[in-house]
Amino acid sequence: MLIDCPHCGPRDLAEFSYQGDATRTRPDLASTDTKAWLDYVYHRPNPAGRHREFWQHAGGCRAHLVVERDTLTHEIFTVSFARKTSGGDAA
């Protein structure tokens, strides 16, 4: 698998660190809604097919990325900076 880092270009999988499902939203830290926290911490859609996921270019520019990838074929569709994609300043 080659991941096309928007900063460094196509680099080998070995340079990247996987950080899991990028579709989850953390409940507000003040929230006491157990169901929402349960869902955030433990539950995953785990799709067979297109999957949006976080990777970090740990052995390169260290940017956090959002990668859209097919879990059946390992084909990569899009790679973008996590900061840009999430629209906020948390990466």
Next chain:
Amino acid sequence: MAEYSALSLLKNALSGNRDWKPAWRKPDPKPSYDVIVIGGGGHGLATAYYLAAEHGITNVAVLEKGWLGSGNIGRNTTIVRSNYLLPESLRFYEFSMKLWENLSHELNYNVMFSQRGVLNLAHSPGQADAFIRRGNAMRHSGVDAEWLTPQQIARKVPGLDTSKSARFPVVGGLLQPRAGTARHDAIAWGYARAADRRGVDLIENCEVTGFLRTGDQITGVSTTRGEIRAKKVALAVAGSTSRVLQRAGIERFPIESHVLQAFVSEAIKPFVDCVVTFGAGHLYMSQSDKGGLVFGGSLDFYNSYAQRGNLPTVEDVMSEICAMFPSVARLRLLRSWGGVMDMSMDGSPIITRGPLPGLYLNCGWCYGGFKATPASGYSFAWTIAKDEPHAINAPFTLSRFERGAAIDETGHGPIPKLH
């Protein structure tokens, strides 16, 4: 379908082995059953067998999308052990070990269970402390464990680099003498044959495409071979758990599917007579009866349903085995393959009723499902038959995450790739 025995081997040998009968029937699905087990791998077949053998429930169908034993039961590195730390795990896997010890006899099928010992190498004083603690927990629960010094290890495993100049010198090792290996295909075939002989229908090339429901109640499945009704539907589909549950309308579940690779080398003369694991990375290896070194390492560390992995993991695993056994560096690799692991959120399985009425779940095996096959089938059959868990699977609920009662052997938390 006669009993297998020395006499039957001799008789068939004399007639040129032309008169062997198929080990199980190939029935068409009936319109309805008492229990449908989805998944014709080790766990599904074991479940069907114990339903029939222990609970007298023989009106059972096992539905398999491909052919029997085409998934992880034939893709693992065949290791059987019960060297765990937590009491829940120890109870469960030791129960399994005791079933293994009588399995060939019980199934009238040689599963080639070889109690050759599993040796976990420790490479730092801290790791040695942790292993000794685990060994003490095992002995406390009546499981065998022995601590070996580097000198004892050097005598037991001559090919291993136990020198002080090794990249990660060995400081000791935890041995479970009763652990070992078994022939993985034989487990699937042995359970399949034994279940079939008790009347269970094993239906291959039959994919479940949806669930039949009356209100919330699951009342059967629709398949590529038509609709089949059942009072109870049980899932034992490992890496495909999320996919099958999505067909029942459950979109989110505490499982991630990851790919795990395994490897076998060309055959060599007897080289190592126990299972050895590397503690400075993650590697487990043994030598098969044919002579090939069978080994594997960590996951590829990303979600995958592909049953094949990528090269960085291959490179990592090869560097580990060469660090342990420098003399294997020029061996050629014969084959490598991948399997899809149902990685749970705490590294422990889920064997329970639910999450819908009429549905029963057996999943979350991470990379530890093979050794669990007998106990998994036994306790799952119990849960299906009696609508309550057996003592050994009672802690392995789905609700444990919500209750904060995770059973996390390694203490990694809800990061499935690390379990």
